[in-house]
Amino acid sequence: MLKQKFSRSIISLIILVAISIAFPMVTSPYYTSLATMFFINAILVVSFRFIATMGEFSFAHVAFMGIGSYATALLTTRLGWPFWLTLPMGGIAAATISLVISYPLLRMKGFYFFVASFAAGQSMYLIWTKFKFFGAFLGISPVPPPKLAGINFSEFTPYYYLVFVIAILCMIILYRLEHSRVGAAIKAVAANDLLAQSVGINVRLYKTIAFITGSFFAGVAGVLLAHRMGYVGPDQFTFTYNLYVIVWTITGGLYSFNGPITGLVVLTIVDIILRNYKNVQPYTPLIYGAVLIITLLFLPRGLISLPQRVSAIIKRKKVRAKLVNN
Amino acid sequence: MISTIIVNGLSLSASYCMIALGLSLAFGVMRIMNFAHGELYMLGAYMAWLFYTKAHLPIILVLLIGMLVPAIIAIILERGIFRPLRGNPMSSYIAAVGVAFILQVLVGQIWGLGKDKQVNSYFGFSVDIFGAHISMTNVTVIILSVILTAALLLFLRYTRFGKALRACAQDAEAASVQGIGINKVAAITMGVAGLLVGATGVLMAPISLVNPYMGGTVILVAFNVIIIGGAGSIEGTILAAIILAFLTSTVSSLVDSTTAQLLSFVFMFIILSVRPMGLFKRA
């Protein structure tokens, strides 16, 4: 039975990868560009959830994406560094700053962590807006495309495949980490930090690992974003964007690895469909808000728990029917 | 002129105080943090536009409507969102964010986006106090906030319900032993928050940009005041409002408002790092 489940997941994974590879060949550059954005958001959302496994929502997550974007913009335009160097550097820059603010931040919980991470993120946003070093309101442009063996990465399709490969890599790493003893220790800390301590787990250390790791990948996503747009500016890293990340995560399901991506897929599709109906499109945030509330009230484990819930209800009805008939 | 600075600072303090008081109570007593609080302020401003600018109703009526509508919505939110999610505070915060989205879009679609709404000044004149030339709007804000804050303090100290609220702040279980419904407490704190922030929205409407997104800065002010002053403490909220208002207006006039915002965030972060229970809470 377990083997059945396993091979079913492998097959669905292969199908999804095949679809992703074939995608640009059968759609227009517009949709390819959207799909590129999807994979960037996928890294963002999975790394957000990785931080959430320690029990807190980071409101600085999109700001760390911004750090990655600004890092690569500054390094490529002012120092002439190549993309292949700035990609990890963006992540390292984000991880370093997250390490610095983790010292005060990780002492907080719940609402206070929420607001403090928000304050940190907004401070970064305001610094980018204010100082000419970061290009103030106008940001930094143009950001050059990556260079490799004559492939023109300023084209939509090649860049899509580049982002796709990097996204898959990031997700494999995050998946592995979550399912390792490191990931288990992080979850144990979130579930019962006193008990975790009493078997020797350093709570502070593991929360820091969760926070820095998640922020590193947010930075990587930021680098990919910068080279997709060819431009970096503060308006890309808003509070609302961070909220959307939270909505994708919760709608899909906070409690599993696949949840957030599922939420991202569903809501991205909803978003794309709505774009075609000009009179409904302005209602998009309202729909997001409604989906969020309905999920939290009625399906707290997210869309991904829907099959479970449905089969549980069916089972209950069957049992009841049996009892009635006997 | 110093007196102008002081009076304008007091006026800002008064609005900060009213914005934060109800929410501070709700958070201190019930751990309710209504992330749609800024939207209640926005609704107050829109009520002012609807019933003063468009319908030309008398100011008192407009104020009343502007206080009651947000209060009612706040109570509905308590019933529909915060009560079912009481065991899971994080979820209730996020759900409230969803409410904020919904309110912003609804208001924008019903009453149109585009140009910000204009609410004419209620009094249209200024007064001279101690040599300072300030608008009657600012005076009203100060007077009203003093009245409402005093009313709230009396309510908490002398009424049976007020005492129940303070008991709840200490220990929710002890309060239910006294036969006071937690649900009632929750509804009333949310209602109070709505009344106060709605009033502020009405009063500040003539000098604000009235649009569906005006609540964004308001909720930040509320957070900042609550964190500095300590959740649930009325005295703390008042003092924090004064500190924050004077700090913000001073920096705004000396440098610019972006720096003022930046500094207030940095200040918020520092307070959370070293004294999360607020500057004024006795240990």
Place this chain on the structure above:
Amino acid sequence: MSLLEVTNLTKNFGGLLAVQKLDFKIDEGEIVGLIGPNGAGKTTIFNLICGIHRPTNGKVVFNGNDITNLSADKVAAYGLCRTFQQLSVFGDFSVLDSELIGFHLHAKNSYFGSIFGLPSILKQNVVLKQEAMEILKFMELDKYSNELVKNLPYGSQKALGIAIAMAAKPRLLLLDEPVAGMNSAEKLAMMEHIRRIRARGCSILLVEHAMKVVMGLCERIIVVNFGEKIAEGIPDEIQRNESVIEAYLGVKQDVDVS
């Protein structure tokens, strides 16, 4: 040298003197009971010893090491672990996963090793699973290994709490009310488990209200009231001790003679 030496242990919670000048020792191989009426400070004493609270005064020496001001995770590394009376397990985990967490101190928790899937890590997972099942079997929880912890009956959750602590391979285990909420049969089973844990080489200090369990299990009993030690000795002596009887008089619900 005693395994655990507590000297002059004092804890002042901002004016409230919870624990006062407590002295006691525990030697290797003992099962010692810590009893006293409700509010006597027993859980606080546990918290002070294992590092959840820092003492205001006094010293805690474990196996020759001064662990007085160390945090709980560092104390656990020295071989001193505890169970909790409430919140004794990791909610949302399966029984097996919970047990595996307990091996933290003795496993390789490598960050990069996990990412690259190093063979040592993969092999370790197999070994740890076997060890986990062995401990679960010892506590008769192996049939629940894939169950979610929250679906377990309360008594089994407490047993799991002990099983998790055992995975850390402690030399001294502090048990906080191990038989609370159990029926007579479960209590007897737990007493047997505790004896077998001691036989495996782990000394025990336990807090309990069930007098029959304490008298039947412990070779030595320490009695505290209002944070002070009021008696210490073998069960017979304690049962006849006047100050002990007085401390419990009028507080009938604390004495569970089952």
